[in-house]
Amino acid sequence: MPGVCARGLSHGERKQLAVNLTRVLALYRSILDAYIIEFFTDDLWGTLPCTWQEALDGLNPPQLATLLLGMPGEGEVVRYRSVWPLTLLALKSTAYALAFTRTPGSQTPSEFLENPSQSSRLTAPFRKHIRPKKQHEIWRLGELVKKLSDLTGCTQVVDVGSGQGHLSRFMSLGLGLMVKSIEGDQRLVERAQCLDQELLQALEKEERRNPQIRAAGAAASGAGPPVAAESGCPSGPPGPGEPCGSLLHPGSAAGPAGGDPDSTGPAALPSRAGLPC
Structure with a gap:
């Protein structure tokens, strides 16, 4: 067509x-x-x-x-x-x-030249469980939100209808934004919580292999390594001006597993130093 x-x-x-x-x-x-x-x-x-x-x-x-x-x-x-x-x-x-053409162009997008199934713009932890089309969308939308946040001085982002939380995780852990996620489907909330923990564990392993990542995260946040919550999950929102933590050791989020304490949603991950995506 x-x-x-x-x-x-x-x-x-x-x-x-x-x-x-x-x-x-x-x-x-x-x-x-x-x-x-x-x-x-x-x-x-x-x-x-x-x-x-x-x-x-x-x-x-x-x-x-x-x-x-x-x-x-x-x-x-x-x-x-x-x-x-x-x-x-x-x-x-x-x-x-x-209607936009359904015929693919003659040139493969640069981000898929090395591997047609993996976007080179997203690092491996953020590509997991995500199809190539979605990887591209997450990277483009995340970068756009980051740019708008920087231009407007916005300090918090709300992802309404966040689903499994792929975009929220990239904006928070990858781009250093303060993100609150809202999702009404409990099944997606539970899936997002599992993926949250899976990503945090993967990043912690990467930090142990590369200690310089923690140092970069601490420098970006203006503070030393934060104290991890007892459960390994964020426990409460930081006060005004308090650091939210480094890339691999999150600070705190609102509620045990959702955006606001009274809302249903996957973990609202706080701001971090961004990964080189």
């Missing part, structure tokens, strides 16, 4: 593309924000214009894919069984015009 390649656009063209995308997304927000289950629970079919219902009613999934997405089988010609309303045809044409 052809599409837009932002890499070849000028700055002005990219701004216009963003404006067009925002306009279309806002216009069809009621469709885009819906979950599949809501099709049945909220009668989403009934919210479509009657002319759309007449055009789409009775089509099976392969036919819908062919007509809406332009994905005919080999040797198959797209044929409409009825005249489609202009609004539906306009949506299809607009989606084609604004």
Whole structure:
């Protein structure tokens, strides 16, 4: 399926593309924000214009894919069984015009040149259990948040819907940000707690092998090695101006395993000296 390649656009063209995308997304927000289950629970079919219902009613999934997405089988010609309303045809044409290309570029991103399955921008502890696409997203988003935090003087970051906490861990332990994570799914919270401990143990082993890491972390925090909590986990938030600890020996976080004491979420890891990512 052809599409837009932002890499070849000028700055002005990219701004216009963003404006067009925002306009279309806002216009069809009621469709885009819906979950599949809501099709049945909220009668989403009934919210479509009657002319759309007449055009789409009775089509099976392969036919819908062919007509809406332009994905005919080999040797198959797209044929409409009825005249489609202009609004539906306009949506299809607009989606084609604004969609990003699904065809990969000729050049492999530099971060995956050495290993297509491991981003070179993330150090090994932060890549574990994460697919390449997610590794790329975590690095790019983490660096963006770090840059914005530095520019605005922001001292704390809240990761809402943090899932298994991959991004939170990178921003906290990798980029030295003070991060609070909020997640409503208890299963993801428990998984995040396990991954928190796994990463901290891996970093502690690395520190024992390379003592200079602790020295770098202590220098960055302006204090000597902090005293570890009895359980090995943070116990309480540091006071104003207090150091949060070095890279491998965390200071304190709010609550035993979550963002705020009254919220549900994976461990809110405090600020550390960052790893060279």
